Structure formats: structure tokens, C-alpha cells
Amino acid sequence: MELKFERIAGKSKPFYLLTCGLAGLVAAGVYSTWLMHDQGLYLSGMSSRIPWGLPIVMAIFYIGLSAGSLVISSLYGVFGKLEYKPFARVATYMALLLMIGALLSILTDQGRIDRVVVEPFSHFNFLSMLSINPFLYASYILICAAYLVVMMVGNDKWTKILALVAVLWAILVHSGTGAIFGFVPRALYNSPLLPPSFVAAALSSGTALMILVLLALFRLTGRPLDQAPVLWIGRLLAVLVLIAGYFVLIENAHRLYAHESRAAERFFLFGGAHSLLFWGGLLLVGSVLPVLILFHRKAGASIRWVAVAAVMVVAGVLCERYLIVIPGLAYPPDLFPGWTITQSPIEEGIATYAVSLHELLQALGVVALMGLLFLWGLRTLRLLPGEAGRG
Amino acid sequence: MKRHRRSIIVVALVLMAAPLLYAVISFAARPMPRPSWLEPARPNTTCILPAGVVRYEHMQHLKSLRDHVLRDGQREELAGARAQGLGSCRGCHAHRELFCDRCHDRASVRLDCFGCHVY
């Protein structure tokens, strides 16, 4: 039976209400961004001690989710499994949108937006991760777009080629993003494990998000869902979460053993509110519980429990992205071993960071924009499987 | 052919719009007529470059000068009889609101300099 793809009508009242709500959030986000760039970034919660905050946390979160979306798409594109063909287009489109959201997050976080659209194109520093990565992100977006186009046109040969290129490029992209943090001399950043750890968490979070998006989409548009492929993806998710957890454990164990990072790691594990995010968020809710659920004989076979596990994985990886960025900046470098700084005109000890309203609105604006683009795509492009493919 | 009718129409529109766009952009980028009044320079002085040249090239000169002074640490162009730089401009053109801003406001070119530099 030929699988046909179709658009959604997009004329129902909930659809219009959702569109209006999202547009309002986007407007609030644009206003917040403008305000912060007109008056100064002091309106955010960031400081000279913690110069990166929510925008960068969300950016790396979206970048990670984007890779994972490609996992589901690649099950059809690379491995040719036909039972995943109904999901491939939505997954690729999501990967594209998430990258756009990530780039937007990064763009609006710069101190001088008028320069960030000009300078990187004329003055490259090939050694800087922040100049290598935008190149990777831009080319990755083009590859994903081309992959979506050839899939929609129905060219099987090029679908296979571009699917493979997209997946391999995604690994490069996410290793690069991990390297932004891993190749910098801060006690909680400096690690060769950050790139692969980043890739692993990206794959797990993206797969989990796609499970949720597909379940929601099929239910909201009244399409019957074949449960078996989704349950299989749930098993895959459990394996991906285990791999991601492996990297996290090795990294933290090493930091605890290595003398030069031991004090910083103690702060990370036990020294603040973020420690709760690590033990409770990343480990318990984000890794242990989902794996238990997904490998459980009964729960792993229930779509509802798989969805619960997916929500937990996404939340856990969001915690992990926060834990990658903020604690490493909060912990001060040890400038005077054997001495402690007791007086200074600036904050020399553990710095704190609290998200400000402007930052929050800006982040919500980016989410809302991605949502709007998603709705627009569903309505304009043939992304969802149609009548002929059901059953 | 009929299936792609919409795409063909879109492509045709874009192709027809291209010369129109070119015309609009050329018009917008046309050389700007002088504003009716500019504060006269200090009497008995000559600019570092002929007036017609400096009017259209002062941005490149200032840009390369700032890189030369700041990034290379070479300050010889800032001194001497034909001193360059914003400070020396001010020696002959006293008020930016009556000189620089007159053209820049007309051309809608926002100046980044005076946010940090005193004129």
C-alpha cells in the first residue's frame, strides 16, 4: 500500500487559538530581547562571573534535541526500516526547526547583534570553537533541509545518501558543541569526554522528544498510531540513556579522582542547589527511572509508560545542559593554592545565577517561534502520513 | 506540468521581480545629494584628502586607521601636520551635530563611533 503524506487542514478553533497564543509569546520575546539590547544585558541574570545563562543552556539543549530527532528519521533513511517511514518527515522537520531555534537563542544572546551578523564572516579564527561551530550548524541546517526536500520529492537514492550524511554531520555538530565547553581551561569544563557525552545525551533527549511529539501529533490529528515501532523506539531510548549515563559517570568519577578538579567536583556534587539537579534530575529522574520503566516487562510495553519515561529523559537532559554550563562558571578558579581570598571589590567565591524575567520571556519567545514554524509546516508541507498508510 | 503550475508561477514571479528589485536597490543606493547647509570648516585649512574624495571614502580611511592604531600599535598617523583620526577632524569641523550628523541623518547611516568616542 502506497504511503501518502498530507497536510493538516489547520482551520480548527484550537489551531487558531494556539497560533495566536504562540504569536503573543513571540512578541513578548522580541520585546524582551530588544529591551536587553537597548539598555544592556544587566537586565538578564548573567554576570561577569557567570556570563552564559539560560539562552546558551537552551541553545545547547535544542542542538542536542535536533540530533536525536534525526535518529528516528534515520531509522527509515539510513536503515530502510519501512515501519518508520511515516515518522521520517516530521522528525527531519523538527530537527531543522530545533537548529533554527538554537541559532536564534545564540544570536539574541550576543552583546552586539549588529556585529555578530557581520564580523564572523570577515574575520575568522579557525581555532575557536565558536567560529567552527556556526559553520557546522549552518551546513547541518542545509543538509537537513536538503534531506527533507529529497524525502518529500521521493528520490530514494538521494534520501539514503543525505540521511547518512545528516547523521554523520550531526555527530560532528554535537561533538563541536561539546568541545565549546570541553576545550576551555575551567575545572568543571576541561574534559575530552564532553564531546562524546554531549552526543550521547543529544541522541537520548532527541529520541525521547520525538516519541512525545509523534504521540501528541497523531492523537491530536486523529491518526491511528501503530504502537509496535514506537515501543521499539522506547527500547532504543533505554539503551541511549544508558550510554549517556555511562559518559556522565566516567566524567564525574574522573573529576573526583583527579586532584586538580577534586575541589570543584565536590562543589558540583554536593555544594549547592545544582547538586539536587544532578542527583535528582539528571541521575534519578533522567536516567535511572526511565531505564527501569523501559526495561520493565509490562511498563515497557505500554505506550503511556513509554511516554512518561520520555518526559523524564527530556527533563533530565535539560538538567544536564544546565549542569554543563552554570556550575562550571559558578566555581571560582583556584588562583592562590593554600590561600583564600577574603576581600575583593568583585565576587571571588562561588557565584550565583538566577534567571531574570527578561531572559525567561526571550527563551519562551524562541520556543513559541519554533512552535509557530512547526504548525506552519504541518499546514503547508506534506509531513504527516495520510489515509493510505494507516493500518 | 499542471501539477507544478503553482511552482512555475512562483518562479516566474521571482524572475520578474528580480529586475524590479535591482531597480529599487540601485535607486536607494544612488549617490546622496548634499544637505543644504553644512557647518563650514575652519578658515585657511585644507582637509587631509580632497573634499570630494574624503566625503565618499572617510569611512574606509577611519576604519583602516583605527585598526592600524589599535591592532598594530602604530600611532604616527595621529600626529604631525596632516594628522588623521576623529580628534583631528574636530580641529577643523567643530560640531558633529552641524557637520557629521547632517549627512548621516539624511542618509540614515547610524554612527557607531560617538557612543564611545568624544567628538
Place this chain on the structure above:
Amino acid sequence: MERRKFLKTGALVGAGAAGAYGLPLLTSLRASAGNALAPAAKCRWGMVIDLTKCPPNCTACVDACKRENNVGSTGDRLRDIYRIRKVTIESTLVAGAAPKAVPLLCNHCDEPPCALVCPIKATYKREDGIVIVDPHRCMGCRYCVIACPYNARHFNFRENEQRPNPAFPRRQHGVAESCDLCAHLLDQGKQPACVAACEDVQAKALCVGNLNDPASEIAALIRNHSVKRLREDLGTEPKVFYIGL
């Protein structure tokens, strides 16, 4: 068949990425490598801070720097910019040790992590060894602030209205900021503001000079005293030497 295609495509992608980045990377690395001992003829700025001469409650260098460079303070400990700052340190290893007052500033490393990570070379190391931010180019990504292992760099979170020195520009919000050894003064043959102020208060604890000139005061100080640099283990090769740390 699938595996062979996978390997072929993977090799192609890898070769493409490697080519796109490998060649410029290699040329950049070659250009930035080997700066261990710059040729003797070229100037290489360094600084010596003698803590034995630095009075505990004196902030002359800090005030002079703020005045010279038009840097204001608002009392915000997390966002105020201090190109040079004085901290007090107390021993955690032994009881009864006297606290020390230490000026901290950008160390103008020979292998600066900040210049390495700046995506547009807005922060870069000049030929004469000064690490400087080009405020015309900086786009405010704050990667350099993160990369500095000395917490010596700051970011302009707010507009600074004060302008005590009309001869020098100020910075708008949105760019990074860090001590540049008063490069604008050094280029004119004058002393940095902090060094001049320290001489004015008769402490003479700061000295800036050419490390490559064996006859300079700074070279003599380093040769004749036991000097230490901050975090020498990191390999950043800082050029600010402390006596009495």
C-alpha cells in the same frame, strides 16, 4: 552492501570536513606556535608586582586605572568592571600568617586562552605581547570571559555614563573588557596609569617594561628576585610576575 556504502559515505564526509577545516587549521596552528622566546630585538611587555612594597589599604592603581580608562563602578559585585583589582588573601594552610594584599589584573599570557577562543580575533595578542580587546570588533559573545582562568576579564553589562578622562574613549554596553596595559599610553612611550599612580604614592610596587631588553628595570627585577606567576601549571605563560607571593 549497506556497510560498504556507510563506510564510503563516512569516509567522504570525514574527508570533506577534514579538508574544510584541516588545512586552515594547520596554517593557523603553525602561525601561532612557538612563541617561547621572541626575537630579542622585538619588544615584549611584561609586569612585575612587588607585594612587599604594596601597601595593604592603598588602591591608587585601581583608582588611576578607572580614571584613565573611563571605567565606572556601581557597587554591583557581580558586574562591575575592574581592569585591575586588589584582593586580600589569607592562608588556609598555617595559622598566624599575615594576610597579603594582591593586585590582580590581566596577565597578558603568551598563550592566552582568551585569544584562542575569540571567534573573530577581537581579543588577540599584539606583536609586542599585549593581549587586548578590540572594542570596535567585539560582538559580546563572552567566550573570552569564560576562557580566562584568572577571572581577569569582564563584560560591559550596562552603559557606563562616567567619563573622567575625555582624551580616551569609553565602552558601550555589549563588549568585553580587560586590562590592556594601557596600550595607548605605552604606544606613546608613557607608563600605564597604575604604574604611574603607584610611583606617585611612593610605593613603586608596579613595574612595566620590555622583557626582551636585558638592560630594562623589569629584567633586572626578575633576575634578582624570586618571582612567581599565577597558575604557572596551566601553561598559559602569564607575563605578570609577583615578588613576595
